[in-house]
Amino acid sequence: MEPFDDQTRLIRALFAETQAYANGAWSGFLSLLRLVTQAEGASLVLDLQNQTRGWCDGSPNNSDPSSRRTLRFDRVYSQESLPSSKEGVAPTRMIKVRTTDGAGLTLSVSRGMHSRDFRSADGQLLHSLAPFLGQAMVLWLDRQREGLETKISETMLAALGGGWLVLDAAGKILRLSAKLATDFQVAEGRPLKFAEPTVASAFTEAFAQAVAGEGPVAFSLKQGEMLLAQIEHDNAPAILGRLRTTPQCASISAETVAHHLGISTSEARLAILICDGHSLKAAAAILGWTEESTRTCSKSLFARMGVSGQPNLVRRILNSSIWFAST
8 A cells, every 4th residue: 555545544543533532542543553554563642741641552662751751843763763762672663743731742653672673654654644643632632621521511410400302393302411310211213202191292282382483382290391492403493302300319328418418317318308398297207207306306407507497408408519419
């Protein structure tokens, strides 16, 4: 295969990696580079200000951070020209390029100790990749940040009982949030499926109103509500359903609640039941306490929390960040 063809394939593979949000990123590019240069190992190392990240295919290159810092940018090094070179070093080609925030990105290929040396064309190939390496890494880092931010947002949204889905005009699901707490069945490419016929009928009516453009239409669920409204998705009309369900405090352990609110475990058990709508009498039955001991515990709980009465306790818990404690 011609060198130009190898270069084109490698550049395409390089930028294809920027779309990956996974720890296994860069494997396709490094595998192809190793194949093209007939190397035993291909490595990519990112030296940030306080962190080093590396990826390799085959045998890794064991260069140390101090030696990489002394490398000049955009110069191809052989085993003899490396700052830390020693007699009998295995065949190596290495290049360092700039990325972002003063970081250095080092790409290298290597062979076994007694293998033949690389061709000059292999060094030229690394040099031709230099202008693209830094750009690709910046794009990949941006993708990682976006992925992390999306994951954090989706986790927080789910913890608060929120979620969303996009439906086409026929009611089939096109997209949906990663963590969707529902009392109905959801799957991409299929319509919503409700267990109760009356709920299904109510949704059909609300969905028809949204499709007709009657504005945001609220649809009541067993433990929440969905707001349906028209949007455009992939240049076609669609319906966005924004879901809000009531988070259950019982899903959080009493130990977590106690630690977060600074109360005892017994008080936390009672607080959980009150927050989920139980009366003191019902809470006493669930906990196996007497009503008198439950009232005594509630007074202690209110005093510790600095609130007066059950409504203020519920408000205090609902407005707290405890819902994120177990995410």
